[in-house]
Amino acid sequence: MSETRSKPDEPQPIRELTIWMIAMLILGALPWVTGFQERALAEAVEAGSARAERRGIGEVRDDQIRKAVKAQQDTEPFWMTLWLLGDLLIEPVAIALRAVAVATSFAALAALSGRTIGFESAFEDCARSQRFWVLGLAVRVGLMLVLRRSEVDTSLALLLPEGPVSALTWLFCRQIDVFTTLGWLSMAKGGWKRGQVNLFAALLVCGLFASVEVVSRVSFEAAIGMVIRLRITAE
Numbered sequence: 270m271s272e273t274r275s276k277p278d279e280p281q282p283i284r285e286l287t288i289w290m291i292a293m294l295i296l297g298a299l300p301w302v303t304g305f306q307e308r309a310l311a312e313a314v315e316a317g318s319a320r321a322e323r324r325g326i327g328e329v330r331d332d333q334i335r336k337a338v339k340a341q342q343d344t345e346p347f348w349m350t351l352w353l354l355g356d357l358l359i360e361p362v363a364i365a366l367r368a369v370a371v372a373t374s375f376a377a378l379a380a381l382s383g384r385t386i387g388f389e390s391a392f393e394d395c396a397r398s399q400r401f402w403v404l405g406l407a408v409r410v411g412l413m414l415v416l417r418r419s420e421v422d423t424s425l426a427l428l429l430p431e432g433p434v435s436a437l438t439w440l441f442c443r444q445i446d447v448f449t450t451l452g453w454l455s456m457a458k459g460g461w462k463r464g465q466v467n468l469f470a471a472l473l474v475c476g477l478f479a480s481v482e483v484v485s486r487v488s489f490e491a492a493i494g495m496v497i498r499l500r501i502t503a504e
Contacts, residue, residue, distance in 0.1 A: 282389075282396035286368060289399045290361040296406045297356035305419045306352065355489075364402065367478070368395040371456050374474045379465040387465055394459035398452050405448025423447055440490050444483040453479045 300306035372395040376388035405423060412421040425445040429438070457471040466474070 282393045285396045286365050290364050292403045293361040308419045364399045371395045375460040375465045395456050398455040401448045401452030440487045
């Protein structure tokens with residue numbers, strides 16, 4: 270008898286997740302290597318410094334304004350470290366956590382309802398769906414390099430009306446991205462098609478995880494933006 274070999278189409282979710290994580294790491298590093306991410310951070314810090322200066326005019330002494338501006342500018346290394354951790358660590362790790370969380374939830378619901386658990390097939394399908402997040406980042410990085418702009422978007426924020434909008438509205442709209450939406454829908458459709466869960470439960474599970482991810486990202490970005498742009502040292 271010849272030695273049994275793995276079929277080419279045998280589920281390889283771990284290998285696929287590793288590929289997507291490496292792709293996210295490389296794509297996340299490109300804006301830093303090309304200098305676009307540092308430029309965006311510098312612009313944000315400068316905007317905070319300008320705001321500190323404008324708010325101090327006529328209210329405090331010049332030396333206090335200069336101190337506030339310098340304190341704002343001195344925070345740049347700290348924020349750069351946070352952004353680097355987000356782009357080069359959190360985003361790649363999120364690829365794996367997202368796939369494992371959704372696949373486990375589908376399998377658990379299937380077990381509770383007496384359906385076929387099918388964790389392996391769910392894990393494989395959820396791992397495959399992470400390509401949408403990679404594709405979305407690839408498109409944004411590509412546009413950044415082609416347009417020579419540090420800020421590019423593929424989200425609902427593009428449809429916001431001209432003029433001032435609240436920071437939270439803008440941050441939430443930025444999270445509703447066409448590629449991430451396709452990714453969540455792909456995982457929900459997979460759970461439904463496999464018969465693990467009904468369509469409502471599939472959409473509910475993916476919607477809940479998507480909401481947690483959106484709220485976490487918005488909270489983190491809002492905290493960073495608030496401190497970068499509004500930090501004023503008043504003594």
